[in-house]
Amino acid sequence: MTDRVVVAGAVLDRGRLLAARRSAPPELAGRWELPGGKLERGETPEQALVRELREELGIETEPVERIPGEWPLKPGYVLQVWTARLLSGEPLPLEDHDEVRWLTARELEADTVDWLDQDRPAVAEAARRLSGG
Numbered sequence: 001m002t003d004r005v006v007v008a009g010a011v012l013d014r015g016r017l018l019a020a021r022r023s024a025p026p027e028l029a030g031r032w033e034l035p036g037g038k039l040e041r042g043e044t045p046e047q048a049l050v051r052e053l054r055e056e057l058g059i060e061t062e063p064v065e066r067i068p069g070e071w072p073l074k075p076g077y078v079l080q081v082w083t084a085r086l087l088s089g090e091p092l093p094l095e096d097h098d099e100v101r102w103l104t105a106r107e108l109e110a111d112t113v114d115w116l117d118q119d120r121p122a123v124a125e126a127a128r129r130l131s132g133g
């Protein structure tokens, strides 16, 4: 059986990466993630990402490229991550999150927020891109 894809966005803007703190479910609340969600039927990952970021944070984005790799979540689900450009809007925790932050390369290096474990490899790759590496 093919795993269902959860797509998340490494949204980059003016040298910073967007991080969002989950408010649910209880076992994930308080942890930080690259925002995103499950693909709906018939959607491409890019379409799902644009939709999820609009619904959850009220921003318009443009997916740029996939960060190579795929990370297992709960059984039957895998995480894929795209970098994305912020087109418009100021991210607000409208749904599923209670705080958002823009992190600089330096803050990412200093491990400023408690990322979900499964997001860490993609966050590290996004941080490398921010610092031009």
Ligand code: CDP
Pocket (backbone or CB within 6 Å): 006, 007, 008, 028, 033, 034, 035, 036, 037, 038, 039, 073, 074, 079, 096, 116, 118, 119
């Ligand atoms: O919004 P939707 O219900 O489509 O999805 P979600 O609840 O945001 O994410 C589905 C699953 O993927 C959850 O179990 C999240 O913990 C996981 N996830 C993750 O591990 N890392 C992310 N960056 C986004 C979601």
